[in-house]
Amino acid sequence: MSITLPATSVDGLISGVSRDYDIERIRADFPILKRTIRGKTLVYLDTAATAQRPLRVIEAVDAFSRGYNANIHRAVHHLSVEATEAFEGARNILRGFINADSIREIIFTRGATESLNIAAQCYAASVLEPGDVILLSNLEHHSNIVPWQMVCEKTGATIKVIPIDDRGEILLDEYEKLLTDRVKIVAVQHVSNSLGTIHPLKKIVGMAHRAGAVVVVDGAQGPPHLKVDVQDLGCDFYAISGHKMYGPTGAGVLYGKRELLEKMPPWLGGGDMIKSVTFEKTIYADPPAKFEAGTPNIAGVIGLGVAAKYLEEAGIERIAAHERDLLDYATPRLETIDGLRIFGKAAHKSGVVSFTLKDIHPHDIGTVLDTEGIAVRTGHHCTQPLMERLGVAATARASFGMYTTRQEIDRLVEGLHKVIEVFG
Amino acid sequence: MSRRDTNQGSYSPADELSELYREIILEHSRAPRNKRIMAGATRCAEGFNPLCGDRVTMYLSMEKDVVRDISFMGTGCAICTASASMMTEHLKGKTDSEARSAFQQFQSKVRGEEAKRETASEAVGDFDRLEALAGVKRFPMRVKCATLPWHTMMAALDQRDQPVSTE
Numbered sequence: 001m002s003i004t005l006p007a008t009s010v011d012g013l014i015s016g017v018s019r020d021y022d023i024e025r026i027r028a029d030f031p032i033l034k035r036t037i038r039g040k041t042l043v044y045l046d047t048a049a050t051a052q053r054p055l056r057v058i059e060a061v062d063a064f065s066r067g068y069n070a071n072i073h074r075a076v077h078h079l080s081v082e083a084t085e086a087f088e089g090a091r092n093i094l095r096g097f098i099n100a101d102s103i104r105e106i107i108f109t110r111g112a113t114e115s116l117n118i119a120a121q122c123y124a125a126s127v128l129e130p131g132d133v134i135l136l137s138n139l140e141h142h143s144n145i146v147p148w149q150m151v152c153e154k155t156g157a158t159i160k161v162i163p164i165d166d167r168g169e170i171l172l173d174e175y176e177k178l179l180t181d182r183v184k185i186v187a188v189q190h191v192s193n194s195l196g197t198i199h200p201l202k203k204i205v206g207m208a209h210r211a212g213a214v215v216v217v218d219g220a221q222g223p224p225h226l227k228v229d230v231q232d233l234g235c236d237f238y239a240i241s242g243h244k245m246y247g248p249t250g251a252g253v254l255y256g257k258r259e260l261l262e263k264m265p266p267w268l269g270g271g272d273m274i275k276s277v278t279f280e281k282t283i284y285a286d287p288p289a290k291f292e293a294g295t296p297n298i299a300g301v302i303g304l305g306v307a308a309k310y311l312e313e314a315g316i317e318r319i320a321a322h323e324r325d326l327l328d329y330a331t332p333r334l335e336t337i338d339g340l341r342i343f344g345k346a347a348h349k350s351g352v353v354s355f356t357l358k359d360i361h362p363h364d365i366g367t368v369l370d371t372e373g374i375a376v377r378t379g380h381h382c383t384q385p386l387m388e389r390l391g392v393a394a395t396a397r398a399s400f401g402m403y404t405t406r407q408e409i410d411r412l413v414e415g416l417h418k419v420i421e422v423f424g
Numbered sequence: 425m426s427r428r429d430t431n432q433g434s435y436s437p438a439d440e441l442s443e444l445y446r447e448i449i450l451e452h453s454r455a456p457r458n459k460r461i462m463a464g465a466t467r468c469a470e471g472f473n474p475l476c477g478d479r480v481t482m483y484l485s486m487e488k489d490v491v492r493d494i495s496f497m498g499t500g501c502a503i504c505t506a507s508a509s510m511m512t513e514h515l516k517g518k519t520d521s522e523a524r525s526a527f528q529q530f531q532s533k534v535r536g537e538e539a540k541r542e543t544a545s546e547a548v549g550d551f552d553r554l555e556a557l558a559g560v561k562r563f564p565m566r567v568k569c570a571t572l573p574w575h576t577m578m579a580a581l582d583q584r585d586q587p588v589s590t591e
Contacts, residue, residue, distance in 0.1 A: 038437040361501035363476055367444065367563055371437040379476040393477050393499045422445055423502070 021322050026314065027403045029054040040373030043408045043415075048193050048352055048399030049377050051224060051246045053307070060306040061248055064299040071295055073272055087298055090305025091288070097308040098238065099229040100255055107254040107261070107288040108301050112220040113143040115239035115254035116187075118291060119216045120147035122264040123237070123256075124185050130156030134185040135178055135213070137162045137170050137199075138389050139192045142382040144218040148187055157184070164389065168195040168344040172203065179211035186215045190222035190238075194381040194397065195344025196327075196352030198226065205234045214260070220244050223308075224401070225323060225350040227316045230255050242300065246402075247307035251300030254291070261287035268293040311402075319402045323351035326400045330409045337416050343390050351400030354381075357416060360423045362396040368422055369396075372415040443559035444566070445502065448510075453502035458495040458512035465495075467583050471576030473568055478504055482576045489520040494577070501569050507557055508573035514554055520581060527574050530554055534570045536561035 027033050030052050035042045044052060064086065070079035072087045088103075095103045109115045124134070134148050138161050148159055160183075162175045170188070179186075186208040191198050201217065208215045216237040222228050224245040230238050237260070242251035256264075266273055266284050270293035275283040284290050311319070330353055334340055339358035357365055366378035377397045380387045387393060398412055462468075462483035471480045480498035484491060494515050496508045511530075515523050534557055560566045 038440075040437070361504075363478075363501035363566070363569060364445075364503070367566060368441060370563075371441045384477060387477065393479075422441065423450070 020315075021318050023322070023403070023405055027405075029056065029310075030403050031055055031058070033403060037373040037375075038371055043372075043374040043411045045398040045400065045404065045408065045412060046375045046377050047224075047401030047404070048221060048244070048397065050243045050249065051401050052403065053246055053248070053303075054310050056310055057247055057303045057307050061299045061303040064302050069299075072298055073289075083298055086302045086305075087296075090301045090308075093305040093308050094240075094253055097228075097312065098223065098240070098253075098255055099231050101231060102258055104287050105255055105258050105261065107256065107291045108296055109252045109254050109291075110250055110297065111243070111252035112218060112239040112241035113252075115237075115252055116144055116216065116218060117147045118254050118267050119187075119237040119239070119256070120151045122267055122291070123214070123260060124148070124151045124157075124216075125154050126265055128152075128155040128157040128184055131182060132157040132184045133178075133180065133182045134159050134187060135162055135175070135183055135208075136160075137188045138164045139168065139170070139195065139197065139383065139386050140187070140189055141193055141218060141220070142384070143220075144187055144189060144216075145385065148185075161385075162188075167346050168192060168197045169346045170197075170199055170204070172200070172207075175204070176207060179207060179213065181212065183208075183211055183213045186213050187218070188215070189218040189220070190228070191219075191225060191350050192344065192346075192352070192383075192386075193221050194352075194383045194386055194395070195346065195354050196349040196399075197344060197346035198348040198350055200348075201235065202233050209234065221350065223316075224311070224319075225316075226320050236260055242304040242307065245304075245307055245311060247304035248297075248300040250297045251304045253304075256287070258287065261291070264290075266293070267291045270294045314402060320350075322402065323400050323404070326404055326406065326409060327351050327353070329406050330398070330400075330412070333409065333413050334416070337413065338420070340416065343392070343395055351404065352397060353399075354395040354397045356392060356395055357419060358423070360419060362394040364423065365396045365416070365419050368419045369412070369415045372411070372418060374412055374415045376412075440559070440562050444563060446556050446559065448553070448556045449502065449506040449559075452506035452509040456496075456505050456509035458509065458516075459497060459505075460495045461497055462493060462495045465493075467580045469576050469579035469583075471498075471572050471579065473500075473504075473572050475565075475568065476501070478569070478572060480504065480508060480573050480576050482508075482573065482580045484577070484580045486520075491515050491518050491520075491523060496573060496576075500572070501566075503557070503560060503566055503569040504572055507570045510554055510557070511573050511577060514550065515577070523577070523581060526551065526554075527578055530557075530574055531571060533558045534560050534567050 032052050068079050068082040070083040072084040091103050091106045094106050163171050190201055205215045214236045217235045219238045220241040236257050238255040240253040243249040273285050273290050273293040275285050341356050343354045362378035379394045465483035466486045467484040469482050478500040483495045485493040494512045557570050560570045
């Protein structure tokens with residue numbers, strides 16, 4: 001392809017990016033990027049599904065297993081003390097990372113899905129009454145839909161959907177109209193996994209609070225791509241996925257405002273979530289322990305803390321600017337491909353390009369790209385209601401991370417030409 | 425490298441790709457046979473692949489135990505559409521038990537297993553064309569695309585009430 005496009009920029013950020021952002025040094029931190037797939041250097045464009053891990057995270061997890069594996073909050077022996085300190089140290093790192101007021105507001109979970117289920121089952125299920133309303137956006141991931149449907153079955157509450165426009169942005173005036181006094185919960189994502197839309201969360205939270213509703217945020221796609229300050233946003237709950245922010249799988253966070261967490265019933269029953277147990281009565285521990293029954297994913301949580309540190313050092317704003325540059329580089333180049341249609345054109349977007357190509361099924365696109373060593377996600381991205389709204393069964397999605405390069409986007413464009421070659 | 429590279433032996437990615445998307449498969453996916461709603465169907469089932477959201481509806485018109493007519497509708501990838509199209513061509517005129525053994529044989533082919541001897545001996549002559557789909561065995565994530573129409577056909581034969589799923 002021989003088109004020449006001007007180097008696009010947002011507010012002259014590009015020159016700043018190239019000066020501050022040493023992409024080669026960052027890539028050197030991610031061992032997997034040296035892998036070959038089917039004889040070709042891996043081009044990993046599926047960071048929105050799971051981000052790759054820097055060596056520092058891999059080593060932190062390994063160091064725990066090798067050097068101080070022990071159960072936490074239990075024994076008096078030295079290894080347990082080290083393990084507990086590292087685990088609680090991670091809690092403090094995460095508190096700072098999202099600027100929560102207290103470490104008591106940081107609950108470690110298995111991931112964003114569990115976090116949302118705790119908010120739904122422990123908070124919502126205990127306050128909702130028949131006729132109450134939960135508002136969800138049309139863009140939500142299944143993990144921010146299904147837990148609410150389960151709560152509705154239990155309580156008699158109902159779900160209403162906040163519509164979006166064709167660009168993939170929430171219609172705020174429609175949202176305002178839906179905010180009646182029956183609305184008790186607004187559950188929305190921070191950033192769309194399917195389309196990349198970055199929602200005006202602070203505004204959404206403010207409107208909900210004025211209407212007396214509590215806001216639960218699916219933040220799975222938030223922290224890896226933008227600075228999250230839960231106090232500034234004002235949200236009541238914020239769910240974080242560890243592996244989407246360059247940490248291990250099986251570790252996540254539920255942030256909740258302390259006064260809400262204190263009123264909520266526990267999640268699982270078991271060890272570590274109690275003050276005292278007799279067969280007659282159990283007194284529950286205070287948050288966060290109340291929601292952390294059982295031995296947690298200690299190594300995973302420690303790795304998550306290291307990932308948060310790594311992101312802070314790299315600079316979330318710099319990463320965001322880098323990903324914005326990639327998006328501005330990718331969008332016009334992809335659009336020159338005959339028959340390629342991009343879904344999601346929000347003004348504020350993270351590094352996600354969701355697209356279809358002629359009438360070629362996204363699975364077939366994904367398989368051909370795979371033979372070129374290029375990893376993209378294809379399908380409905382766990383957002384079937386959104387796909388229905390967009391009028392497609394599935395899309396292909398290329399998603400960028402802190403290590404993605406312009407050269408990799410060039411490889412994607414070449415790969416898509418190959419797809420056209422095969423399917424004509 | 426501790427992890428095996430998927431580029432094994434002398435088989436190149438380009439070979440794998442042309443093995444998967446053989447001309448006959450592309451041709452069937454572009455112009456699928458028997459893709460229509462069947463008004464007088466005696467049996468019908470819906471199949472669903474939760475991985476990608478693909479849906480297939482199979483229609484059968486049985487006369488005693490013979491498949492007098494078979495058709496399908498739905499949205500799917502090239503592999504799924506071609507598989508459904510080729511299956512309908514293959515099964516028309518076959519008996520219930522011939523259809524079932526073809527299902528077994530097809531499953532083995534696309535999973536890269538050798539068909540069990542007893543199944544193979546029951547299989548009916550013109551299976552060769554379906555061999556074209558055997559290329560999916562090198563793409564484990566795509567095997568379900570090829571088998572979805574077959575599972576759905578089996579559900580229709582059994583007249584199961586629930587939609588079938590590949591999961």
